[in-house]
Amino acid sequence: MRHTVSGEDYREDAGRTLREIRIFGIKYDGNIKKGDNLARITIESLGKEGIKVEEGDIVTLTHVAVSKSIGCTIGFKQVKPSPLAVALADRVRKPPEEVEIILRKSREVVRLVGSRIITRTKSGIVCANSGVDVSNVDGGLSMAFHPRNPDRVAKKIRRQFLNEGVNVGVIITDSFDRPFRMGQVNMAIGCSGIAPIRDLRGSRDLYGYVLRFKRIAVVDELAAASELVTGSSSEGIIGSLIKGYKYDFSETGVKSILRPRKKDLFL
Amino acid sequence: MRHTVSGEDYREDAGRTLREIRIFGIKYDGNIKKGDNLARITIESLGKEGIKVEEGDIVTLTHVAVSKSIGCTIGFKQVKPSPLAVALADRVRKPPEEVEIILRKSREVVRLVGSRIITRTKSGIVCANSGVDVSNVDGGLSMAFHPRNPDRVAKKIRRQFLNEGVNVGVIITDSFDRPFRMGQVNMAIGCSGIAPIRDLRGSRDLYGYVLRFKRIAVVDELAAASELVTGSSSEGIIGSLIKGYKYDFSETGVKSILRPRKKDLFL
Numbered sequence: 001m002r003h004t005v006s007g008e009d010y011r012e013d014a015g016r017t018l019r020e021i022r023i024f025g026i027k028y029d030g031n032i033k034k035g036d037n038l039a040r041i042t043i044e045s046l047g048k049e050g051i052k053v054e055e056g057d058i059v060t061l062t063h064v065a066v067s068k069s070i071g072c073t074i075g076f077k078q079v080k081p082s083p084l085a086v087a088l089a090d091r092v093r094k095p096p097e098e099v100e101i102i103l104r105k106s107r108e109v110v111r112l113v114g115s116r117i118i119t120r121t122k123s124g125i126v127c128a129n130s131g132v133d134v135s136n137v138d139g140g141l142s143m144a145f146h147p148r149n150p151d152r153v154a155k156k157i158r159r160q161f162l163n164e165g166v167n168v169g170v171i172i173t174d175s176f177d178r179p180f181r182m183g184q185v186n187m188a189i190g191c192s193g194i195a196p197i198r199d200l201r202g203s204r205d206l207y208g209y210v211l212r213f214k215r216i217a218v219v220d221e222l223a224a225a226s227e228l229v230t231g232s233s234s235e236g237i238i239g240s241l242i243k244g245y246k247y248d249f250s251e252t253g254v255k256s257i258l259r260p261r262k263k264d265l266f267l
Numbered sequence: 268m269r270h271t272v273s274g275e276d277y278r279e280d281a282g283r284t285l286r287e288i289r290i291f292g293i294k295y296d297g298n299i300k301k302g303d304n305l306a307r308i309t310i311e312s313l314g315k316e317g318i319k320v321e322e323g324d325i326v327t328l329t330h331v332a333v334s335k336s337i338g339c340t341i342g343f344k345q346v347k348p349s350p351l352a353v354a355l356a357d358r359v360r361k362p363p364e365e366v367e368i369i370l371r372k373s374r375e376v377v378r379l380v381g382s383r384i385i386t387r388t389k390s391g392i393v394c395a396n397s398g399v400d401v402s403n404v405d406g407g408l409s410m411a412f413h414p415r416n417p418d419r420v421a422k423k424i425r426r427q428f429l430n431e432g433v434n435v436g437v438i439i440t441d442s443f444d445r446p447f448r449m450g451q452v453n454m455a456i457g458c459s460g461i462a463p464i465r466d467l468r469g470s471r472d473l474y475g476y477v478l479r480f481k482r483i484a485v486v487d488e489l490a491a492a493s494e495l496v497t498g499s500s501s502e503g504i505i506g507s508l509i510k511g512y513k514y515d516f517s518e519t520g521v522k523s524i525l526r527p528r529k530k531d532l533f534l
Contacts, residue, residue, distance in 0.1 A: 111532070113532045135481070137474070139474030179446045180392075181524055185483070214402070215449070217452050221492065
């Protein structure tokens, strides 16, 4: 089932037919606690700046904000590290409690490199340290970890928005290291209400040539775009509102774009 | 040497302090030919839509547009495939002429998977088919390939903008498959006037916790964001104009973020 959400894809004012996308940071000065309604927080925070969340917009939220709102955090003091975690901690120069949570949240350890433990998370994402974060949680006392099923959490947040009367696509993001390239890039770990891929195979280019391979991972591009406004760490920006991007409705989720190892082109 | 380009990072009107980023597609109806001045084309095309290119903006341009403007294209009829290209062509289900150019533009073949030849290009980028494109060139008669030094080409285009009186960051983009994830994402292959990485290591988060790893690959995030407006193939959109993103000046180029194989976390 696909339908196109209108958004404000084309600016018709001033005679323009030009596509324009606008991205706003969602600034929240409070400390997100378990049980907080992120849809309400988003709508209220943007409302204070005069920005309205509208049908067809996309809301991206950082995984730390989301994890805090659903209780996917744990204090260092609550963790009893296993002997394996203790042994590894020295090698990767991390507290044993952090290593313990990294291991618990992983399905498999893919590699050990320097201070990074590359794992496949329970939800199937290959990344450093299972996406366990100490930054932006509570100053170093606790860790935030990925929900076990981020697509389901995105769906829950999308329902919160529907309850507030607005139909949006929701993307949960985290920034990851990548093979081949230095520097982290923000990617989608879960999504709801938006098709993760825009499939252009079979469509024609400007000269009539039929595209054979073009399938754009739009949720990852939207996630990357959102970090341009969430970027730094100290500003309390928990995500972004993206206006003007026309997308297809889908509930297939980010899970559908995680490449099975056997089909991986590069490995 | 670093200095900060002001841009319009914060909207001060209406009492807002909210960061807002705006992205416009650069629509060009003509056919780009060797020798065309892309700065002038960009300024004129956006001017028709009432959009002004200003100091501190970022201009992204697709590699096919750039390659055409500097003559990095070749007609199928001009190519005499080597015996190796002929032998490979059958296996990867591509014309031998295309395989020949893919091999010529590569420094090494990394892998052969299905119809993809994963190579490291002359400029050091690991990608499918050396970035050789048939789409959006001239309808299937010619191929466009990456310039040998995309950073230098970005610098040349940046100088064209300076000659038109405007100081912008320039990013040349191409969309690539990735390990671990399905769907292509737009990335930077060359840049000028903008630091490819925003290094946040040592800065503090909202709770005073010192970040240890955060280095954001901003040129790749800007490239990804730009595909939200260039996206489809038939609209003649050759790139994007990004307003409101505050960046550091640098001429280190994309070359500086290509991970040396020995330092690759994932491989």
